[in-house]
Amino acid sequence: MTSKKLVFISHINEERELAKILSEEIKSSFLGLLDTFVSSDGESLPAGGRWLDSIDAALTNSAIQISLCSPQSINRPWINFEAGASWIRRIPVVPLCHSGLSKSGLPIPLAMLQGADLDNADDLKFVFAELAKILGAAKTPTIDYCGLIDKCKIFIETYTYFNKVREAIYAACNAEQQLEKLFFSGTIQSIPVSIQDYRFVHLAPALDVLKDLGLVIYTFHGTRIGSDGLFRNGNITLTDKYLNVILPRIKQA
Secondary structure (H helix, E strand, C coil), X not given: CCCCEEEEEECCHHHHHHHHHHHHHHHHHCCCCEEEECCCCCCCCCCCCCHHHHHXXXXXHEEEEEEEECCCHHHCHHHHHHHHHHHHCCCCEEEEECCCCCHHHCCCCHHHCCCXXXXXXXXXXXXXXXXXXXXXXXXXXXXXXXXXXXXXXXXXHHHHHXXXXXXXXXXXXXXXXXXXXXXXXXCCCEEEEEEEHHHHHHHHHHHHHHHHCCCEEEEEEEEEEEXXXXXXXXXXXXXXXXXXXXXXXXXXX
């Protein structure tokens, strides 16, 4: 384990690029005097090592933890587990909020910590001032906070877009299970649908989101009455944009 002061960056796998941006900024701003632990960077965890033991050791040796908090990550157990593990060890924990979550929206117990918003320069000054305290420095290095926000914004815009798409896809599949093959197989581009009217109420908003993003084309052109009630008949077609851009990204997640 490094003898440098260690900053533990807690994150979910989908936010690994954001963790990397933050890690690089910390290392460069403090001229290598601070090291970071980022479990997804391919460097912090040794090849073939027991990852849980490595994370436990990093938590034990950390001087501070920064938890990347988004609407997605705060619902994952590891974010809360790692924050709790550091808190028990009396290691400072700073929730850094992004991608649609602000510090005012943090849930308990994360709300009990002093959080920061990634798109707020004053909040970033607070975070880097906390890092400077670890080194016993009286002043924080000169940092281009607006430049850092711009770097993160590129990731956040893409990340929130794909989360919006993913949520709409899962909502559509929950409303009509046969759509799973359409959205995830990559072998079907169009499918006829006959869906019960009460399910269509849940399906339509999800399809509208995907249609507005240019990812699906759909029409429902008639109804029929069956033994199970009223059905809507239609057709859903995936666009080339969905098949070439969205589907490969979903399969990587």
